[in-house]
Amino acid sequence: MINSHLSTTIKTVALSAIVLLASCNQKKETVNTTTESEPKETANVLLEEWTGPYGGTPAFDKMNVSDIKPALEKGMELNLKEIDEIANNSEAPTFENTIVAMERAGAELDRIFTYYGILSSNMSSPEFRDVQKEMAPKLSEFSSKISQNEKLFKRIKTVYDNAQKTPLEADQQRVVELTYKSFAMNGAELDEEKKKRYAAINKELSELYTNFSNNVLEDEEGYVTYLTKDQLSGLSDPLIKAYAKAATDRGQEGKYAVTNTRSSMDPFLTYSDERAIREKVWKNYYSRGDNGDDKDNNENIAKILKLRKERVGLLGHDNYADWRLQNRMAKNPDNAMKLMNAVWPAAIARVKEEVTDMQAVADANGDKITIEPWDYRYYAEKVRKKKYDLDSDEVKQYLQLDKLREAMFFVAGELFNYKFTPIEEGKIPVFHEDVKVWEVNDKTSGEHIGLWYLDPFARPGKRSGAWATTYRSHTTFDGKKNVLASNNSNFVKPAPGEAVLVSWDDATTFFHEFGHALHFFASEVRYPTLNGGVRDYTEFQSQLLERWLSTDKVIDNYLVHYKTGEAIPKTLVDKIKKAATFNQGFATTEYLASALMDMKFHLADPTNIDVDKFEKETLTELNMPKELVMRHRTPHFGHVFSGEGYATAYYGYMWADVLTSDAAEAFAEAPGGFYDKEVAAKLVKYLFAPRNAIDPAEAYRKFRGRDAKIEALMKDRGFPVPKS
Incomplete structure (x- = not known):
């Protein structure tokens, strides 16, 4: 999952990104050094330029919850002043004095959002949540002041119209188009009355997103x-x-x-x-967010759905999904649903087979039970042992977190020519003792690329799941900037001196999130806006990197026993590979159920919606197997309801997986396999380095020579391959 740092245009225009940042990130407590005798306008460390080596780094060691509110208020004030200067420029609108000026604006606020994101996602506290609730609507109002600035949009439109007649350089043309369309999508062309209502809806949504997110976090802690x-x-x-x-x-x-x-x-x-x-x-x-108490999210969801529909209705769209998907690879809900419906029947059919196998094991054991959702993982493990003589707990003995990290560094070296060197503790400020930092360099030239932060362990105040983010992204338009990227996980912290052993699924996720980090590091874009991405495409690069976990070079060199140091036996590796499609019914169905529900909620009429009832009835219509549930039940579906980043976009993981399976075949067919230098070079050149500088479909065709096909995905999951 990406929780990308916001570029200037996205930060100031895309409400959804701001609200997501304002509601789905988390805890840090430090000593407040402010004293009563200090003047009113004291320096706020969160506003200050980053200092120190590596181009300057965030002062996480000086971060204080009490500084957040005044820093945000000052940052918004400074950014609005910059925007007003751009909007009121007496010179004719040009790419430089309008678009580039916007790309440059908001540096202070961008720095503040880095701290805000850490306090929200990684180190949340009751004190921070109070600030978060207060600031969410203010951030929404700030966003509306920019997205609804008529003079500013008039200048943007002039630059856009001129660029249609006389095209700019390719990446400049892309920035102009993305900026113009982002403003248009967010109500810049509405009349005054509709703009007021649009802004009011955004403000109310920001409060609901924050409330939703904090309810889930409190149920996780409680x-x-x-x-x-x-x-x-x-x-x-x-x-x-x-x-x-x-x-x-x-x-x-x-x-x-x-x-x-x-x-x-x-x-x-x-x-x-x-x-x-x-x-x-x-x-x-x-049942997180669904306990009928003051942390219950069902009412929040109903309000969110109504407000989203009303808001896009102001823009002339029938439903939220139509509005959201217009600039995605899928283009519209029908295309997204077509993909999901193509896979769903095979997924639930496989679940039926899996449950039959599990029930047989339970019966043979004399357990006298009928398989329930809390039994699925337990009996699936027993079936795995019976069918493949494979014990996943035995596999875990060879999956040490530290060795997996070394394996990821090896893969990055082979594909991207990167070298990771640990930074001495204390040299770079971190927000928690668990966080470690590495310098990233080009192996051949020694060129400095950036820093990689790793925050691997669960803790109170840290939101669940795994994600990647940037504290600073690569750009060159205003002097070359290095990348500060972070991976964040929730592994259970071991007892002192013990190895961190993880499951194969968790190891896969670790590689996945590292794929996002490599995407950040590989960027060769000029302008901040181009570091953004299309949601049903940006998961592709990270999903593709998962494939290297099961390559021979990783298995042979990095999967060693945590006690003896012996390499994983070939017999065990063979069992892992034979069982590669095992339990795909469960994995695909729990994911797809969430993706389908996301889409169906946003296509439905929310007027008098009963969220729990709608979830149950829709899943019944889909013939959802009773033995498992959605991966993310609606009341805690943070991807969709703690912000707008993945709303009607959760299908994107499967859309990206079609690309992933197809691209993996390109490596499998190459002379050097997954380490083929020629294919790896094309991978970096066309799929990683451009970020959002070119259209994703065009980028994929440059890599593969054609569009992706669904057949590879079905084959990878062990499902029947549809006839052409």
């Missing part, structure tokens, strides 16, 4: 399942130690804590023999 020693049956020693540490960290010495996050829940449901506790852990996790 529900912990504590175990006693006699309730650990089936759990591995490293997992037991990790749960013990989680309990100790919460003041429950001698107990074992399963926290309400995926990284803690998932292994428990997979290995625990305690069925009643599995059910409790499952219900805690999948």
